Amino acid sequence: MRWFRDRKSLPDLGTTVLVAVLLGVGGAWGWGGLALVTAQVLPLAVRRRFPGWVLAVVTAATLARLLTTQPHNIDYVPVLIALYTVPSARRASVRWGLGGFSAAAVSAAMTVSKGPIDGALLTLAVCVMAWLLGAERQRHAAERAEFAAQRTRFRLERLAAERREQTARRLHDTLARTTTVMLVQAEALLAVGKLTDADRARVDAMLAAGRDALGQVRETLRELRDDGEQPPGPALAAVLAELSAAGLVIEEEPALHRIPDRVRDLADRIVSEAAINALRHNGPGVRLRVGVEVLPESVRIVLRNDQRGQPTPGAGYGLDSLRAQLAARGGSLDAGPAGGGWSVVAVIPCLAEPATATQ
Template sequence: MRTHLATLWRAPRRPSVQDAALAALLLVGTWAGTGAPAVSGGWIAGLPWLPEPVARWVLVGLCVAAVAVRRRWPIPALAVATLAVVARMALAVGPVPADLAVPIVLYTIAVTRRRPVSLAVLGATLAVAAAWSVYVSLDGKPNGWLYDGPLGGGQERPPGATGPPPEPAHDDDVPMRHGEVPAALGPTAWGGIPVLGSLVVVAWAVGWGVRSRRAYLGELRARARDLERERDQRAALAAAAERARLTRDLHDVVAHGLAVIVMQAQGGAAAFATRPSDTLTALETIVATGRASLADIRHVLSASGQVDDSARPTPGLAQLPSLVDQVRRAGTPVELRVDGSPPPLPAGVDVSSYRIVQEALTNTMKHAGAGARAQVLVSYRDDELRLEASDDGTGTSSGATSTGNGLRGMRERVSLLGGEVVAGPGPDGGYVVRARIPLTPGETA
């Protein structure tokens, strides 16, 4: 039941139903304005088998049918309507509502067709109207529309007169009296340039205005869809960037913590037989490093909103001494040097700088080899921050970091900040990581 009601509710919105309703309205208006056709003794010249009133209503039916199919076949419908209106004017009849089929169909063409096509159709219609005006003015016959009203020519036919007009009963030089009919009435002139031409021009202008407005609204809707799509893309890129940042942070934290734990476990196992106290110290360092790494992971996840850990401070260059002490306890001597006075740094620069040094020291512990020493230099300048982490080891740090996430993560971090990272073997051996991060006046708080 609801489906049928919904179908009935949507039916008036269908274009075919609207066209049929408009055609029916024109037919009813024509019938009400002229009355039912009365059979008369008049005949159309050349068609003796068709009574004149029937012919008039056949032409009205063609106009109504053109309106009913104006969306499906607009140009053929306009041609049929134009020919039907011209034929009606040739029968010396006045305008009726059905004759509005010509401007209505032309309006449809202006709305649905491209401008060159609609202009060509408008020009052809105006040419027909102009040709009809010239023909009527040169046929030498008076206007056949005998209607004494606002649109008529002031002539009258006798009441009840049908068929061809009678011949006059006086000489041509004698003026006609009121109520008399001229000898030969010609086609009507209401369908020429002054009336029909003006209507079709107005109909085309209105149709083209509607088409332009629809195109403008379509562009607005397309632009709104593009903006919405762009917003979704930006949100997706932001989410991807956040996932990449989270991955880099987790990699740095886990890699550093595991490197320290592995080194302490190896040292503790080697000293277990001869120096149990050193083994105990190594185990304590493993426990402390594990807890610190878990806390750091918890803090990284809290930054993405997955874990609430707002009590732990954000890691930054201020925590470098603690990081260096942790690496020293793991068995790798580290020298930290700071040049310049540290200014207030943006959070992104501060965290990224800390992670770069952390990753560089992790690679030293993992790949520099036994007995390697590390040096960390932090240089604050007016317009940039420089970081340098080097070691004197003999391991394969270059190959290890270039194929993993460590060096790639450093470069991604610094690239987002507008800086650059250079990593490779040092001039005197070992491995060196250098990073340069610009500091513009607007970035320092």
């Protein structure tokens, strides 16, 4: 009985019973009007799930009762409760149109026996008040939902900041320290060791690579601990040029300039990661084709390369990280064999001007 376990259903059921008791005390539960009173009261149990239908049924039953019996003000209490709920309806025609019609119809029906003041005006004022109270309650509910969403976002941002700080601490305590020790030892070997010219060249190359790695680690630490906007990584053009010099063959110049700026950095990372993987797993001479399609609400990037030998099982950290980032934004990234080669298909959600370019 899931309906009885719903926290909102129990108050509605209690309200229905209370209204039934109230009408019974007022003498409404006579045998002649039992069906109409039941139609007035019973739908209130599902008023939150079907606010429009409940208001329509309750209003029709109430009008029939007011026009066929000697009416009392207590007889239209079910309509007031339904009017209180109807501002939660999704359709404006239900909230405004049906709500206004219900209030006007019940007020007109009360005019017959109560007159224009005690009947029409009083009933209309009470109905409008019930509707306004429901609209105010709905506004507060929307504000609470927005506050809960903002609180969740702040909590996620705080957790992300804590993870960045933890990652920075690990990089500092392990990789940066180890790289520094290696550089110190290499410099000592270069200064006091008896090395040939070829060995000295090798040590110099090792020192240059170590200093570059240490600089990148320090730059990464600054980015992780920077609460502001992070500086961009290496330009995609420079990455592709370096890979091309190492043997990657890009068949045509990709139309990356059409990608909106708001997602350009993420798109560059996807292309860069796929290009690096193509060269790493297939060696010099591998051919890479890049297709870009810019749609009104997304950017689709398709990268395909030749496949040599057996594909490496599983996915690397780079693609996994990008896939998780895209999934968090409502996008997707798929990688796998396709047409005798390997393909990476990424969909980045955005709001962009429609334009299309392939390869």
